[in-house]
Amino acid sequence: MKSNHVTLKDIARILELSPSTVSRALKDHPDINEETKKLVKTFAEKVNYRPNALALSLRRQKTNTIGLIIPEIVHHFFSSVISGIEDLAYGEGYNVMICQSNENYQREVIDTQALIDHRVDGILVSVSKTTRDYNHLRNAYDNGIPMVFFDRIVEEIKTDRVITDDFQGAQIATSHLIERGCKNILHLAAPQHLVIGSRRKEGYLKALEDHGIKADEDLIVKCDTREYVFSLQQHLMKLIEQKHIDGIFAVNDSTAIATMQALQSEGIKIPDQIKVIGFGDGPNADIAYPPLSTVEQKGYETGREAMRLLLQRLENPGIEINFSTKVLTPTLKQRQST
Amino acid sequence: MKSNHVTLKDIARILELSPSTVSRALKDHPDINEETKKLVKTFAEKVNYRPNALALSLRRQKTNTIGLIIPEIVHHFFSSVISGIEDLAYGEGYNVMICQSNENYQREVIDTQALIDHRVDGILVSVSKTTRDYNHLRNAYDNGIPMVFFDRIVEEIKTDRVITDDFQGAQIATSHLIERGCKNILHLAAPQHLVIGSRRKEGYLKALEDHGIKADEDLIVKCDTREYVFSLQQHLMKLIEQKHIDGIFAVNDSTAIATMQALQSEGIKIPDQIKVIGFGDGPNADIAYPPLSTVEQKGYETGREAMRLLLQRLENPGIEINFSTKVLTPTLKQRQST
DNA sequence: GTTTAAAAGGATGTCGAAGTCCTTTTATGG
DNA sequence: CCATAAAAGGACTTCGACATCCTTTTAAAC
Numbered sequence: 001m002k003s004n005h006v007t008l009k010d011i012a013r014i015l016e017l018s019p020s021t022v023s024r025a026l027k028d029h030p031d032i033n034e035e036t037k038k039l040v041k042t043f044a045e046k047v048n049y050r051p052n053a054l055a056l057s058l059r060r061q062k063t064n065t066i067g068l069i070i071p072e073i074v075h076h077f078f079s080s081v082i083s084g085i086e087d088l089a090y091g092e093g094y095n096v097m098i099c100q101s102n103e104n105y106q107r108e109v110i111d112t113q114a115l116i117d118h119r120v121d122g123i124l125v126s127v128s129k130t131t132r133d134y135n136h137l138r139n140a141y142d143n144g145i146p147m148v149f150f151d152r153i154v155e156e157i158k159t160d161r162v163i164t165d166d167f168q169g170a171q172i173a174t175s176h177l178i179e180r181g182c183k184n185i186l187h188l189a190a191p192q193h194l195v196i197g198s199r200r201k202e203g204y205l206k207a208l209e210d211h212g213i214k215a216d217e218d219l220i221v222k223c224d225t226r227e228y229v230f231s232l233q234q235h236l237m238k239l240i241e242q243k244h245i246d247g248i249f250a251v252n253d254s255t256a257i258a259t260m261q262a263l264q265s266e267g268i269k270i271p272d273q274i275k276v277i278g279f280g281d282g283p284n285a286d287i288a289y290p291p292l293s294t295v296e297q298k299g300y301e302t303g304r305e306a307m308r309l310l311l312q313r314l315e316n317p318g319i320e321i322n323f324s325t326k327v328l329t330p331t332l333k334q335r336q337s338t
Numbered sequence: 339m340k341s342n343h344v345t346l347k348d349i350a351r352i353l354e355l356s357p358s359t360v361s362r363a364l365k366d367h368p369d370i371n372e373e374t375k376k377l378v379k380t381f382a383e384k385v386n387y388r389p390n391a392l393a394l395s396l397r398r399q400k401t402n403t404i405g406l407i408i409p410e411i412v413h414h415f416f417s418s419v420i421s422g423i424e425d426l427a428y429g430e431g432y433n434v435m436i437c438q439s440n441e442n443y444q445r446e447v448i449d450t451q452a453l454i455d456h457r458v459d460g461i462l463v464s465v466s467k468t469t470r471d472y473n474h475l476r477n478a479y480d481n482g483i484p485m486v487f488f489d490r491i492v493e494e495i496k497t498d499r500v501i502t503d504d505f506q507g508a509q510i511a512t513s514h515l516i517e518r519g520c521k522n523i524l525h526l527a528a529p530q531h532l533v534i535g536s537r538r539k540e541g542y543l544k545a546l547e548d549h550g551i552k553a554d555e556d557l558i559v560k561c562d563t564r565e566y567v568f569s570l571q572q573h574l575m576k577l578i579e580q581k582h583i584d585g586i587f588a589v590n591d592s593t594a595i596a597t598m599q600a601l602q603s604e605g606i607k608i609p610d611q612i613k614v615i616g617f618g619d620g621p622n623a624d625i626a627y628p629p630l631s632t633v634e635q636k637g638y639e640t641g642r643e644a645m646r647l648l649l650q651r652l653e654n655p656g657i658e659i660n661f662s663t664k665v666l667t668p669t670l671k672q673r674q675s676t
Numbered sequence: 677g678t679t680t681a682a683a684a685g686g687a688t689g690t691c692g693a694a695g696t697c698c699t700t701t702t703a704t705g706g
Numbered sequence: 707c708c709a710t711a712a713a714a715g716g717a718c719t720t721c722g723a724c725a726t727c728c729t730t731t732t733a734a735a736c
């Protein structure tokens with residue numbers, strides 16, 4: 001069993017024509033006789049001829065492939081992004097080459113290089129958490145490959161971007177808790193060196209301020225994973241009792257869900273005694289008990305927008321378009337936890 | 339900003355050498371003087387020269403890319419599979435081209451064709467639920483592209499396979515329910531034209547038989563998605579009442595979880611009144627209320643094994659190796675729903 | 677009967693890399 | 707001093723598709 005792809009030359013040899021003629025017959029070139037065209041087309045169909053994409057790309061200097069660098073496919077947000085990108089890309093005749101950095105800087109560098117080596121027409125990137133140096137991306141950029149950053153952007157590199165308004169999202173979430181009657185709201189926060197960490201905290205503080213509630217530094221706890229919640233369980237319980245916590249805004253859904261589970265194991269009723277809200281709206285929110293209210297982060301739209309911005313550049317080569325930043329506003333998705 | 343990739347010819351022109359010399363200098367060919375080599379290498383490094391992967395693939399008749407066709411990336415099982423595949427592939431110098439069929443036959447056909455067009459060296463496939471015709475895959479096969487099926491295999495095409503022992507998994511799950519005291523066990527099944535659908539049903543039946551319980555065709559309901567559960571809710575409730583159902587084995591976790599939610603909304607206590615077990619063990623099982631007992635399906639291992647089988651063929655071209663089927667045995671993961 | 681052009685198709689070069697073959701220069705042996 | 711070979715590097719070809727340029731045949735025009 002060996003590779004046996006049919007080429008133009010093969011067809012030409014068998015039909016006793018020149019490769020040029022076969023090529024033109026297949027693309028309805030006026031110089032070719034109708035009879036000949038029919039003959040060639042019928043035969044090509046019969047032997048299942050398909051032009052070699054590599055040869056085409058090499059010749060055309062265009063691969064019709066775009067590269068995607070993404071931290072982790074397992075996260076629902078990112079897999080939704082992929083769908084958004086693909087749906088648009090496919091429609092326009094582009095393929096997507098997906099690379100998973102696994103939140104690993106080294107891998108991200110290798111992936112970027114692989115995409116450049118394959119001469120992708122454009123790159124969509126969401127950088128890994130561990131990436132501090134951006135030379136690999138700048139390199140792609142310098143090679144003239146259009147790039148669009150989404151979600152985890154690199155501020156140092158000026159290009160198109162698609163981001164979620166984390167500040168406003170957090171504000172919406174916190175305001176919602178306040179409107180549902182919460183007075184003492186705990187915020188489980190992400191590390192402050194991450195943009196989402198600080199922005200979401202700021203939104204939380206802004207909402208408190210807007211409603212005339214004094215912020216309390218003790219009510220902001222660094223805790224952004226499921227495991228973290230359980231290891232802090234004792235501490236959190238003490239805090240809840242001392243501060244009469246009646247609402248919790250967690251920086252992401254899985255932390256929010258773990259928190260609900262921890263509280264329930266201590267006999268606390270949700271939402272009656274404490275209301276909980278998350279951020280992100282993956283499918284977990286629906287599965288949790290009670291279903292989790294959260295702020296919906298639009299993965300599919302993020303992908304679509306990023307691809308749209310990229311296509312704009314690819315379809316208008318040579319035309320200078322000012323870089324734009326698309327900000328998506330997350331929306332409240334109320335369920336039974338608030 | 340235009341594409342400005344450096345080529346061998348560019349380097350040759352600037353250094354006033356021939357392209358051949360530059361090519362050989364870069365690969366340490368003995369015919370080239372050390373001085374020249376150093377000159378070329380230094381310069382190549384400086385201008386960030388990277389060979390064009392397209393040109394290389396065309397010349398070598400090998401792309402070092404393998405194609406992956408997968409139903410839906412959002413599913414935890416499949417994204418784990420991807421990780422398993424990538425970890426092995428990267429190490430061996432292969433890139434992975436991921437295509438998502440979205441459980442859509444048409445898309446799967448297009449994806450397969452795209453992979454063939456790109457002349458991937460091999461293909462890993464898990465077929466979509468809606469695929470009934472396998473000509474697109476047979477086509478790839480006839481083109482001499484090695485294939486490995488995983489999880490959702492096609493029995494008609496003889497090639498390497500990696501599957502989970504669905505029969506045994508279902509048997510383990512059902513036996514577990516019986517051992518926990520269930521007498522009337524409902525099975526929410528996948529379509530029977532899917533191998534996982536029929537095998538899991540058979541495992542369920544075998545477990546009943548082993549424990550001397552008579553099977554009842556009415557207790558096998560085709561229902562394999564979250565949405566399906568809610569649309570069948572009335573019907574299921576009637577069935578549960580009439581048949582005194584005390585245990586449910588769902589063909590996958592999300593169906594199991596949705597079922598628990600549906601039952602709970604009708605006031606039924608889990609596991610006290612009805613015990614529920616799923617299949618797959620994604621991260622959702624831990625989040626569900628109560629945490630879902632399930633049969634652990636090994637996504638990462640599945641991907642690794644599939645890639646391993648494919649590599650075996652790619653690294654031994656021309657050598658005939660008998661097709662093998664690797665069967666992974668799932669294990670019981672008991673939580674609080676049983 | 678010759679000019680002219682349209683119709684139909686072939687030959688050649690290009691994209692980028694690299695293997696095969698060929699040429700030039702220099703050194704060594706007899 | 708010539709023969710021979712090693713050292714160093716260039717020319718040519720190939721992978722597959724296709725665009726550009728070139729050739730042949732035939733029919734129309736004068």
